[in-house]
Amino acid sequence: MSRLAIRGARLLDGAGDHGVADVLLEDGTIAAMGEGAAAGAETLIDAGGALLTPAFLDLHAHLREPGQEVKEDLASGLAAAAAGGFGTVVSMANTSPTVDEPGIVADLVQKAERLSKARLRPAAALSHGLRGETLTDYAALQEAGAVMITDDGIPVANGRLMRSACEYAADLGLVVQTHSEDPSLRADGVMNEGEVSQELGLPGNPDAAEAAMVFRDCEIARLTGARVHIAHVTSKRSLQVVEHFKALGAPVTCEVTPHHLTLTDAALRSFDPVFKVAPPLRTEADVAYLRDALRRGVVDSIGTDHAPHTRAEKERDLMSAPFGLPNIEVAFPLLYTRLVETGELELPALLALLQDGPARVMGWTVPRLEVGAPADLVLLDLETERAVDPQRFRSKARFSPWAGERLRGWPTLTVVGGVVAHRLEERVATS
Numbered sequence: 001m002s003r004l005a006i007r008g009a010r011l012l013d014g015a016g017d018h019g020v021a022d023v024l025l026e027d028g029t030i031a032a033m034g035e036g037a038a039a040g041a042e043t044l045i046d047a048g049g050a051l052l053t054p055a056f057l058d059l060h061a062h063l064r065e066p067g068q069e070v071k072e073d074l075a076s077g078l079a080a081a082a083a084g085g086f087g088t089v090v091s092m093a094n095t096s097p098t099v100d101e102p103g104i105v106a107d108l109v110q111k112a113e114r115l116s117k118a119r120l121r122p123a124a125a126l127s128h129g130l131r132g133e134t135l136t137d138y139a140a141l142q143e144a145g146a147v148m149i150t151d152d153g154i155p156v157a158n159g160r161l162m163r164s165a166c167e168y169a170a171d172l173g174l175v176v177q178t179h180s181e182d183p184s185l186r187a188d189g190v191m192n193e194g195e196v197s198q199e200l201g202l203p204g205n206p207d208a209a210e211a212a213m214v215f216r217d218c219e220i221a222r223l224t225g226a227r228v229h230i231a232h233v234t235s236k237r238s239l240q241v242v243e244h245f246k247a248l249g250a251p252v253t254c255e256v257t258p259h260h261l262t263l264t265d266a267a268l269r270s271f272d273p274v275f276k277v278a279p280p281l282r283t284e285a286d287v288a289y290l291r292d293a294l295r296r297g298v299v300d301s302i303g304t305d306h307a308p309h310t311r312a313e314k315e316r317d318l319m320s321a322p323f324g325l326p327n328i329e330v331a332f333p334l335l336y337t338r339l340v341e342t343g344e345l346e347l348p349a350l351l352a353l354l355q356d357g358p359a360r361v362m363g364w365t366v367p368r369l370e371v372g373a374p375a376d377l378v379l380l381d382l383e384t385e386r387a388v389d390p391q392r393f394r395s396k397a398r399f400s401p402w403a404g405e406r407l408r409g410w411p412t413l414t415v416v417g418g419v420v421a422h423r424l425e426e427r428v429a430t431s
């Protein structure tokens with residue numbers, strides 16, 4: 001394997017700021033750091049003072065393979081992830097067929113390894129076919145490479161099944177991720193239930209649908225001792241429930257998404273289905289509460305919930321268009337520009353939500369810039385402003401709620417296992 005060196009980068013990880021230094025990568029790990037470390041490298045990348053930090057971890061992305069490759073596939077999805085600075089991605093199981101058999105998990109793992117993009121860590125379905133009726137074989141799925149159990153996309157309506165799932169997963173040390181929305185309360189809502197939905201005459205999905213099931217899932221975590229990760233918390237009420245259970249010492253963690261941190265239900269006034277997500281975009285007060293929770297350290301991770309669809313699907317009318325939007329390539333620049341540059345959140349706190357936070361949720365080693373650590377790194381250009389251009393997405397879903405917005409913080413280089421998985425050529429000078 002070739003020896004790759006990154007010269008003159010400012011090094012920052014969860015242990016702190018390590019100043020400007022050179023880093024040598026060899027055999028998939030960080031082989032040397034400091035002055036002169038770049039000597040003897042075959043490939044030299046001049047960082048020019050850009051920020052070098054561990055590649056991000058996304059515990060929530062829809063890569064659509066198998067069966068929905070018209071929306072996304074492993075090649076496009078993992079390339080998109082690398083372009084967004086992510087070195088590891090947990091893919092969701094709501095594919096076609098669903099990821100409910102060990103053979104499917106093994107296929108995904110094998111295929112992803114050949115791509116040399118972001119690392120794939122598949123989640124497996126909690127129930128066969130995501131039907132919420134019978135549990136899948138968690139031990140066999142874990143053996144095949146599954147790292148998480150979730151029916152994400154479809155809430156688990158039956159509390160007794162969720163309890164059994166948590167008992168089984170707890171025995172195996174698997175994290176159960178929940179899509180917490182009470183289906184009977186959510187009904188056919190296409191947006192947040194509130195002033196805006198009333199004004200527009202659209203069916204709403206009340207915040208109570210989410211908070212009620214978050215409460216149930218936290219109770220089940222407490223009851224069973226299973227590590228339950230609440231996906232895409234969107235509202236003040238839901239987050240308060242999580243906080244309540246955390247205070248009790250329940251083994252509960254939670255995630256928020258880039259879109260729920262930056263958009264509100266007011267966006268639906270455009271009737272543009274790009275803003276149709278599940279759970280829905282909430283109110284300004286909810287967004288403010290989520291942002292404050294980031295500062296208070298209540299949120300464990302930022303998961304993208306990258307959910308690609310074809311343009312044709314998202315150009316249907318609001319009632320029939322599918323839920324979800326692609327965001328994995330813009331997640332960091334968006335949050336850096338909107339939260340860090342505005343002074344709302346410190347950079348290390350944002351990085352922690354993409355690095356140490358998700359690693360701790362999963363029980364993985366926290367990523368560090370140190371000799372011997374895996375060479376999963378991202379170089380971030382915090383200076384150059386550039387517009388979001390969906391036509392240049394690696395994702396097949398070439399649309400975005402943030403199209404045209406000028407952002408800073410773009411990943412210019414992502415290295416996974418010592419191999420370059422993404423490079424923004426015009427941003428990095430080579431010598």
Ligand SMILES: [Zn+2]
Pocket residue numbers: 060062092152153305307
């Ligand atoms: Zn999802």
